[in-house]
Amino acid sequence: MPENLTRREFMRALGIAGAGVSLVAAGPATALAEVADGKPVETPPRFWWVREVDKPTVDVDWKVMKRFNEWESTRGSLRQYRGAELDDKMNKLQKDNLTKWEQEGKPGYTIKDMALKDAVGSGAPGFKLRGPQQVTTPKDRGVARYEGSPELNARIVTAALRHLGAAKVGFVELDEDTTMKLIYAQEPSPSKKPIVFEDVAEGADEKDRIVIPKAARWVIVFNVQMSGETLKRAPTMLGSLTTSLTYTRMWTILSQAHEFFRSLGWQSYGPTAGNGLGIYPAFAVMAGLGELSRQNRLITPEYGPMVRETIMLTDLPLAPTKPIDFGVMNFCRDCMTCATTCPSQSLSLDREPSWEVKGPWSNPGHRAYFENSVSCRNYWNECGTNCGICFANCPYAQEDQASLHTILKATASTMPVFNPIIKRASDFVYPSEADGNPIKDPEEWWYNTNLPDYGINTLQGGRKL
Amino acid sequence: MVWFILGLAAGLVLAYVIARSLSGRLTVHWYQWLLGVIAGGFVLLAVQNYLALQSELEPKLATFSLLAFGVPAVVAAALVWLIPALAGRGHKKMGEAKVRPA
Numbered sequence: 001m002p003e004n005l006t007r008r009e010f011m012r013a014l015g016i017a018g019a020g021v022s023l024v025a026a027g028p029a030t031a032l033a034e035v036a037d038g039k040p041v042e043t044p045p046r047f048w049w050v051r052e053v054d055k056p057t058v059d060v061d062w063k064v065m066k067r068f069n070e071w072e073s074t075r076g077s078l079r080q081y082r083g084a085e086l087d088d089k090m091n092k093l094q095k096d097n098l099t100k101w102e103q104e105g106k107p108g109y110t111i112k113d114m115a116l117k118d119a120v121g122s123g124a125p126g127f128k129l130r131g132p133q134q135v136t137t138p139k140d141r142g143v144a145r146y147e148g149s150p151e152l153n154a155r156i157v158t159a160a161l162r163h164l165g166a167a168k169v170g171f172v173e174l175d176e177d178t179t180m181k182l183i184y185a186q187e188p189s190p191s192k193k194p195i196v197f198e199d200v201a202e203g204a205d206e207k208d209r210i211v212i213p214k215a216a217r218w219v220i221v222f223n224v225q226m227s228g229e230t231l232k233r234a235p236t237m238l239g240s241l242t243t244s245l246t247y248t249r250m251w252t253i254l255s256q257a258h259e260f261f262r263s264l265g266w267q268s269y270g271p272t273a274g275n276g277l278g279i280y281p282a283f284a285v286m287a288g289l290g291e292l293s294r295q296n297r298l299i300t301p302e303y304g305p306m307v308r309e310t311i312m313l314t315d316l317p318l319a320p321t322k323p324i325d326f327g328v329m330n331f332c333r334d335c336m337t338c339a340t341t342c343p344s345q346s347l348s349l350d351r352e353p354s355w356e357v358k359g360p361w362s363n364p365g366h367r368a369y370f371e372n373s374v375s376c377r378n379y380w381n382e383c384g385t386n387c388g389i390c391f392a393n394c395p396y397a398q399e400d401q402a403s404l405h406t407i408l409k410a411t412a413s414t415m416p417v418f419n420p421i422i423k424r425a426s427d428f429v430y431p432s433e434a435d436g437n438p439i440k441d442p443e444e445w446w447y448n449t450n451l452p453d454y455g456i457n458t459l460q461g462g463r464k465l
Numbered sequence: 466m467v468w469f470i471l472g473l474a475a476g477l478v479l480a481y482v483i484a485r486s487l488s489g490r491l492t493v494h495w496y497q498w499l500l501g502v503i504a505g506g507f508v509l510l511a512v513q514n515y516l517a518l519q520s521e522l523e524p525k526l527a528t529f530s531l532l533a534f535g536v537p538a539v540v541a542a543a544l545v546w547l548i549p550a551l552a553g554r555g556h557k558k559m560g561e562a563k564v565r566p567a
Contacts, residue, residue: 229522402517403510404530429529448522 047406047462049326049413050301056285056323058292058353058366062178065365067185069192070276074361074373076189081361081374090381098237098384108236108442109384117237120245124252127272129205131258138265145265150319157220157318160260164253166222167307167461168300170287170321174217174313181365182282188273195277203269212269215315219278220257221287223300223309224250227455228397231306232440234388235343235379239438242455243386246308247274249454254310261314270312279363280309288321291328294347294369295338295390299328301409302461304396327413328396329353332369334419337426338390339369343436344379346372347390383436392439395426400460471512475505500545507538 071077079087101109125132138145148156158169174180180197187193187210195210203212226242233239254270261268271277281298284290289309290300299305301324339347348354348369357364361373380387391397398405411418432439445451452458482501485491493501511534518527 398523399521401521402514402523402526402530404514404518404526404533429526 045462046324047301047326047410049410051325051413052288052322053325054322056291057325057329058285058368060178060366061355062181062365065181065363067181067183068279068363069186070184071186071189071192072360074377075275077361078374078377081359082378086378090378094381094384097382101384106236108233108238108438110443112446113236113238113241113442117241117244120241120248122248124248125255127251127270127274127276128255128258129203129210129269129272131255131262131268131270133258133262135259135263137262146316150317153316154319154321157316161220161222161253161257164256164260165224165249166253167225167303167458168289169220169222170284170289171318172219172221172283172286173318173320174219179219179283179286182286183278184276187271187276191273193272202267205272210272212313213267213315216267216269216313218314218316218318218320219283219287220312220314220318221280221283221289221309222253222311223284223289223298223303223307224253225303225454225456225458225460226306226308226391227451228304228306228392228399229440229451230445230455231388231397232392233438233442233445234392235383235385235436236438236442237385238442238445239388239392240385243308243388245454250308250310254312257312261316264316266314266316268312268314271310277313278311280311282366283311284309286323288324291324291326292366292368293328293338293394294332294336295394296347296369296371297391299394299396301326302400304398305391305394306397325413326409327416327419330416331395331412331419331422335395335423335426337393337395337423337432341393341432341434342376342390343383343387343434344372344375345434346376346379379436389436393430393432395422399457400462401457467512467516471509494549496548497545500541500548504538504541504545507534507541510534511538 069076074081082090098109098114102111102114105111146156154171157171161169172179174183184195187195193205193208193210195212197212197214200211200213203210203216224246226246230242231239251274258268258270269277281292281296284298285292290298290307293299293305295305297305298307298309300307333351336349339345339349348358348371350369353367353369355364355367356370358370358372359374362368362370376387396409400406408422412422430439482491482493486493511531514530514534515527518524518530
């Protein structure tokens with residue numbers, strides 16, 4: 001020790017050393033704390049401006065809500081809603097437009113765009129109620145099935161689904177008086193099979209109905225990220241391909257998840273057709289993946305509207321995740337960007353959501369910004385794709401590398417008084433009209449070959465490698 | 466790398482100001498510290514957002530963020546010198562009034 005070391009210098013050195021030791025110890029100490037108290041901490045934790053709530057931000061009257069038939073949406077009954085003559089006319093218009101645009105080489109509809117759209121829609125496994133059912137079970141392997149607490153089970157399932165490609169995972173427990181009503185009464189066309197819950201040991205996809213055991217009352221809700229950069233080429237064929245790619249990935253994850261549960265020794269039940277089994281955005285809201293919005297679809301804190309979601313049921317007990325509030329429904333009151341940029345004016349321009357549905361394609365019982373689904377689908381025919389302009393123009397449709405996005409989202413969540421200012425700033429930077437033109441140049445997408453895999457940033461939302 | 470250089474630059478400026486003020490060759494009032502921190506914060510926000518938005522392929526928003534954060538940074542930095550300068554002129558005027566000949 002130097003002879004001329006003063007007390008001041010000694011204390012300063014102690015302080016710096018102590019601070020360094022604290023920082024180094026904080027990591028392992030935190031990890032030990034996570035294990036020691038027995039409560040698995042969600043990794044990653046949600047942003048601080050996302051609040052868990054007991055009731056979702058969309059008002060629901062469970063007494064009015066009934067189990068809906070999937071085929072009653074415009075996916076199954078469009079011809080009935082718009083009439084056979086208009087249906088034939090719009091289908092022909094779509095076919096003629098696509099042929100014409102491909103021949104002309106219209107940006108977003110060129111032969112390479114069409115080819116990639118065809119490619120991303122292929123490769124998905126078929127739909128089976130319980131999945132492929134090919135992997136071994138614990139019984140086959142001579143071991144006991146997996147057992148764990150609901151909290152630990154939720155953590156295990158989350159980790160597994162994330163590794164399979166899911167972006168966010170949540171859980172809902174079915175309740176006869178509430179969340180059970182979000183399960184479809186009948187599957188999509190053409191099967192239209194009734195979905196029934198019975199006291200049976202195992203469920204089955206029977207000839208004229210789908211039977212699910214009452215024990216399979218935990219719903220797993222997960223979403224898969226879409227490429228915002230690609231969807232900003234909506235409503236062209238190029239823009240729409242990220243939707244198709246995401247669905248292909250989602251159905252693949254679903255199929256693999258079925259096998260995961262089978263290998264664990266537990267049952268799982270999923271849709272028997274695309275968009276089947278239950279109302280995905282509704283379950284996603286109840287599970288806390290996001291909030292319902294003016295688009296009448298899900299907006300998430302991590303990815304905005306750039307997700308597609310699905311569900312499956314299991315008898316493995318899972319700790320439910322709660323709905324969240326991060327200011328979306330409030331922001332939607334002032335924003336209206338999706339509605340004002342919709343080329344077919346199908347989205348609601350009312351300031352407040354309503355209990356009144358716009359047509360039989362929507363299920364009553366919740367207060368939402370109901371849309372005119374028929375005029376929306378008419379525009380799909382006109383542009384030749386599933387459009388997506390509302391998604392592309394949403395102010396929440398941003399990545400999260402720039403701190404500006406977090407600042408704005410946190411402000412909207414905690415100080416909604418600034419929402420009109422945020423909206424005006426967004427309009428100033430991105431003035432947009434309902435002209436049906438893509439926000440970004442489709443041709444430029446092909447030459448920006450430095451996009452990440454699937455066009456998405458899998459570290460978005462606070463993920464770590 | 467950018468953040469390493471920015472951190473180095475910020476550290477050097479801070480070290481210089483602290484060393485000069487400790488040796489008595491520079492007087493830094495509390496409001497100048499505050500404005501300096503605010504200006505520094507806005508500079509960091511401007512740089513972070515500009516670079517990140519460019520990598521997000523949003524050049525328009527990148528330019529907007531440069532203005533949105535850069536202008537307050539410049540204003541805050543200017544006030545660091547402006548406030549004492551204006552205060553100094555005010556003291557001088559008061560001094561002249563005191564010695565005005567009868």
